[in-house]
Amino acid sequence: MAEPDTSRLERLSGVLKRRGVLLPAFEIHGGAKGLYDFGPVGGRLRNRVNQTWLNHWLSLGNIVEISCPTVTPYAVLEASGHVGEFSDFMTVCGSCEEASRADTLLESFHSNPDSLTKEQLQSLLDQSQPPCPACQGIEWSEITAQNLMFNTTIGAGSSGRPGFLRPETAQGMFTSFSALYRHNRERLPFGAIQVGKGYRNEISPRQGMIRLREFNMAELEYFINPHEEAGHDFTPWSEQQITLIADGQGEIQMSFKDAVEQNVIRHATVGYFMAQTFDFLVKVGIDAQRLRFRQHEADEMAHYASDCWDAEIHGSYGWVECVGIAHRGCYDLESHEKATGKSLRARREFAEPQVIETDGWTINGATAGPVFRASAGAVKAAVEALPSTTSFPQMLTLESGEQVTVEPEHVKRDQRTETITGEWYIPHVVEPAFGIDRIIWHILDHAYDETGKDGEEYTVMRLSENVAPVDYCVFPLFEKDGMGELAQSIHRTLCSKQNLVSMYDSSGSIGRRYARADEIGVPKCITVDHQSLEDQTVTIRDRDSGEQHRVDIDSL
């Protein structure tokens, strides 16, 4: 692997800033850490990547797009576990003032300090006095909770409710489950996708686009019935060898199909979405040779997850996690169900209806109720536990220890046959979560090519046509004899077409204009020359080959 080339990184960042792709946000006010603008070129690029992502998943046929608020009530994120998970308990060294995480300090004093409450951590810290990793001091300040989510108040004054800016889009998909389930005619599997902003108040954002405080994310929540075999078709990827870093096996090369069959990938749906993710990333211009999937080790995974893989892309910052694909079990829906008491379940019918025969006794409410009053419920439970052969009157000892005599008129025979045709279950979820900014960074990183054209420095952004921010540049060879007017009219015709962006450029020599177009990755340049005026044809130049061919204006 090549050494990180920092000067290439600097030149790339320079191009991105100069050409309006990525810029530090609010720079005239001094800038803000971890916040970036997508400029006039980058904004379009981001949109194209988002659109390609949406189309990629919508094409599967059972996936719908939704959009949920970024402002999220406290209770939602408390139920999801984020309030707990996103809090770090910090303590500060008394001698060198270095801040440390309390659970990290206490790792050698407890098997799982992450699971302790703030109070437990405090008392363990006081007892064990771990040395400061920076200065070996053992004096520690009181533990404080630091939350990595942005706090806000929803509403004003005393009626305001606490809330957060969402740290991920996923919770909206879970809280909307009932609407999604109904929309999908109450049939699983189905998925919901959403692209949008997420927020994490990182202590120390670094490395440009890699760790941001506000970021673009795209998530799919795919709801499945755990009682059903997944049955995915992996033949489209059968020739494709993928680099996998499997838990305990190191780096291996194999196809998705083999990985699933050999249980390296532990769930077929996870494998299927890994394959789909691979296709998406290649589609938007990620170099397949610099893409790998890394499995989370057992202790790295959230406790409820059964398998989790990260798609990692190699670029100027080394290998960076850009997509996480996790089998989350029923954790999320169950958490919201517990917190709200609302059912977030799907129905499955049994292959064979279950017949339950009941033969026993129950109380006659009209007679037993007035007699036993407050104990009537307990009497009912005791009577229903009796075998059908019991005869009355009968002395019973209730759970409370109270003794009662149940007379024949207090009871009636209960003989029923119940047929249960199915059950309500909590669906399982497979979640591919994409860090769009990180992917865009790597698209640019992989596309950025410094060629030594005629011994001079020359840069080309070899962006995929699927995501290129500008589709066409239209140039008049010279702005005279009507060439400018013809080029303008072609430019406007192209712009009026859906999902097409064209740029008109007439300043500077033709070579300079090609160079400008190459630098922002315009795939095709159209040039109007003298011949165009005579026979209504133009030349089209291909960015990567530099070759030109002549076509009719009407065929554009």
Add this chain to the structure above:
RNA sequence: GCGGAUAUGGUGUAGUGGUAACAUAGGAGGUUUCCAACCUCUUGUCGCGGGUUCGACUCCCGCUAUCCGCACCA
């Protein structure tokens, strides 16, 4: 969050206690029959806030941001 370095046109750099230079880029015009050519004209800059000083881009302090280590990264 801690330590170190840095901050000058759009970009990359030079430089000075008396308000700034070079390259490149941008605009207008000219020239040119297709890959950053050339000529003329032109636009635009000392991160922010204090202090010292007659005067601060320059010296001092604070802040912010960037880069590099350390720590952190569900």
